[in-house]
Amino acid sequence: MTIVIGVGNDLRRDDGAGPAVVEALRGRVGAGLAVTDGEPARLVALWADADLAIVVDAVRADPPTPGRVRELDAETAALPTRPVTDHALGLGDAVALGRAVGQMPARLRVIAIEGDDFGFGEGLTPSVAAAVGAVADRLAGALASPGGTALPADDRTGRGDG
Amino acid sequence: MTHRNERTLTVGALARVEGEGALYVRVRGPDVEEVRLDIYEPPRFFEAFLRGRAHTEPPDITARICGICPVAYQMSACQAVEAACGVTVDGALGELRRLLYCGEWIESHALHIYLLHAPDFLGYPGAVELARDHRAAVERGLRLKKAGNALMEFLGGRAIHPVNVRVGGFYRTPAPAELAPLAETLREARADALATVEWAAGFEFPDFDHGHEFLALSADRYPLERGVVRGGTGRVFPAAEFERHVVEEQVPHSTALHARFTDGGRYLTGPLARYSLNRDRLSPLALEAADRAGLGAECRNPFRSILVRAVEVVYAADEALRLIAGYEPPARPAVPVPPREGTGHGVTEAPRGLLYHRYDLGPDGLIRAARIVPPTSQNQAAIEDDLRRFVAARLHLDDEALTRRCEQAIRNYDPCISCSTHFLDLTVERS
Numbered sequence: 001m002t003i004v005i006g007v008g009n010d011l012r013r014d015d016g017a018g019p020a021v022v023e024a025l026r027g028r029v030g031a032g033l034a035v036t037d038g039e040p041a042r043l044v045a046l047w048a049d050a051d052l053a054i055v056v057d058a059v060r061a062d063p064p065t066p067g068r069v070r071e072l073d074a075e076t077a078a079l080p081t082r083p084v085t086d087h088a089l090g091l092g093d094a095v096a097l098g099r100a101v102g103q104m105p106a107r108l109r110v111i112a113i114e115g116d117d118f119g120f121g122e123g124l125t126p127s128v129a130a131a132v133g134a135v136a137d138r139l140a141g142a143l144a145s146p147g148g149t150a151l152p153a154d155d156r157t158g159r160g161d162g
Numbered sequence: 163m164t165h166r167n168e169r170t171l172t173v174g175a176l177a178r179v180e181g182e183g184a185l186y187v188r189v190r191g192p193d194v195e196e197v198r199l200d201i202y203e204p205p206r207f208f209e210a211f212l213r214g215r216a217h218t219e220p221p222d223i224t225a226r227i228c229g230i231c232p233v234a235y236q237m238s239a240c241q242a243v244e245a246a247c248g249v250t251v252d253g254a255l256g257e258l259r260r261l262l263y264c265g266e267w268i269e270s271h272a273l274h275i276y277l278l279h280a281p282d283f284l285g286y287p288g289a290v291e292l293a294r295d296h297r298a299a300v301e302r303g304l305r306l307k308k309a310g311n312a313l314m315e316f317l318g319g320r321a322i323h324p325v326n327v328r329v330g331g332f333y334r335t336p337a338p339a340e341l342a343p344l345a346e347t348l349r350e351a352r353a354d355a356l357a358t359v360e361w362a363a364g365f366e367f368p369d370f371d372h373g374h375e376f377l378a379l380s381a382d383r384y385p386l387e388r389g390v391v392r393g394g395t396g397r398v399f400p401a402a403e404f405e406r407h408v409v410e411e412q413v414p415h416s417t418a419l420h421a422r423f424t425d426g427g428r429y430l431t432g433p434l435a436r437y438s439l440n441r442d443r444l445s446p447l448a449l450e451a452a453d454r455a456g457l458g459a460e461c462r463n464p465f466r467s468i469l470v471r472a473v474e475v476v477y478a479a480d481e482a483l484r485l486i487a488g489y490e491p492p493a494r495p496a497v498p499v500p501p502r503e504g505t506g507h508g509v510t511e512a513p514r515g516l517l518y519h520r521y522d523l524g525p526d527g528l529i530r531a532a533r534i535v536p537p538t539s540q541n542q543a544a545i546e547d548d549l550r551r552f553v554a555a556r557l558h559l560d561d562e563a564l565t566r567r568c569e570q571a572i573r574n575y576d577p578c579i580s581c582s583t584h585f586l587d588l589t590v591e592r593s
Contacts, residue, residue, distance in 0.1 A: 011226060036321075036322065037229045037322050039273070040277070040289075041273060041303075041307050041308075042311065042321065042322075044304060045308045045311065093288075093289075093290060096290040097289060097290050097293060097300075100290055100294045100297065101293050101297055101300055101301050101304065102297075103301075103304070120207075
């Protein structure tokens with residue numbers, strides 16, 4: 001089972017990038033889709049039984065390059081343990097918690113989309129919206145076939161521009 | 163560090179779901195001169211942008227105030243709007259609302275007990291470290307939380323900010339057969355909840371009592387989604403009189419408001435108040451768990467609130483099972499709530515305490531004014547007072563230990579700051 005989890009709040013501008021990717025995937029993939037707020041127990045519950053979990057989240061960078069996409073391998077990347085916006089704990093805490101209780105997916109991939117505006121309100125910065133579309137297209141391609149879990153080889157680790 | 167004449171503990175900005183805050187403690191010699199817990203309250207924004215909205219919108223809009231207790235916001239909002247429109251929602255629809263609220267209690271309390279508060283008692287910096295040594299316990303906590311989630315998702319449409327609640331009832335109500343799998347989950351949750359009480363009863367609790375009046379709802383059942391407001395000294399009043407008994411005031415150090423009784427007294431709302439004023443309304447199973455845990459007729463030690471929460475999870479699971487067993491589908495998913503000019507008030511019991519809403523509607527059904535008084539605002543003065551006395555009795559501790567204790571003491575109240583367990587970054591200033 002594959003699940004794509006969009007983390008974020010669509011009422012906090014670019015923090016809604018993760019949920020927007022999930023919305024863009026509806027009807028296009030054979031994978032499970034979920035949107036959540038990043039609270040670790042919820043994340044752990046969502047991904048515990050998955051063969052592959054793909055978490056899409058917005059991140060803040062300094063200096064910002066809104067719309068830049070980074071792909072992280074949860075096994076090797078230093079994931080944030082503090083929230084970028086309003087998530088109670090960071091994704092790193094969710095991974096640590098999942099590991100501590102043996103509730104991790106077989107594979108966990110993290111797609112981080114750099115945001116710019118994390119203020120109140122709806123709508124994504126144009127460059128972030130473009131990145132959302134690109135990420136969704138790429139995931140749709142990779143996950144299109146039922147049970148298809150392969151991602152393009154060049155996405156497997158490290159960083160790549162979206 | 164008692165040789166120092168003056169100590170200032172300043173705790174920086176806190177990243178939280180519901181806002182930002184800080185803790186500031188100033189000590190001179192043997193005296194605690196000042197304790198300030200600053201919490202910034204997003205509900206103030208909501209009051210403003212509810213103005214001009216339709217009377218049907220508050221349940222969806224105010225649910226967004228909190229990712230942990232959205233049902234509380236929806237229930238208080240519905241109750242207030244319906245009161246303004248002269249409509250009462252009861253019977254099967256009322257019971258479904260109570261069932262949904264049980265889900266929120268289970269989820270919120272499980273999160274607080276296992277991931278936020280228990281690490282304090284067992285000497286761990288956070289839930290992850292706790293899980294490494296106490297895996298079975300944390301797994302139980304996650305299972306419990308998931309059960310609450312499942313109930314929220316089922317009735318609310320989704321676990322965060324449910325979308326199935328509307329003024330007058332629900333958009334869709336379930337068929338009885340759909341509830342069967344949920345009942346199975348809840349039976350397991352009830353067993354986990356009983357184990358949670360037993361587990362928490364083994365913790366060591368600092369000796370500390372608060373001296374505030376309790377304030378909680380009171381009804382023929384353990385208070386959740388309705389009731390009259392009752393104080394520990396005999397005051398009883400309906401939701402509509404809330405603002406005649408409680409005032410909020412600006413304090414210089416905070417953008418948050420402090421609530422107090424109009425006659426001047428501070429009060430405490432939340433699990434301790436609910437339990438102490440309504441213990442006899444618990445289900446036999448929950449009451450038995452409370453007895454076994456050593457909770458007496460009332461509980462005034464905020465550190466024991468973790469035990470009371472655990473008992474309330476037993477109650478919520480038990481009550482949810484009772485509601486499912488007795489469920490008769492309502493004739494229609496919602497009753498009509500035609501707008502009319504007027505004012506309505508709603509009070510329900512969020513997991514962390516009383517949540518009051520008031521809406522003034524115009525003849526067109528649009529909201530002219532909204533007022534939302536969350537539990538954290540109501541408890542803030544009591545928390546500060548408790549911290550003041552708590553710190554005064556522990557001045558022999560070094561700054562690090564004292565800060566850790568203050569963090570734990572703040573978590574006793576489960577303020578609506580869904581914070582990490584490292585939420586206080588301490589700076590010490592000496593002079």
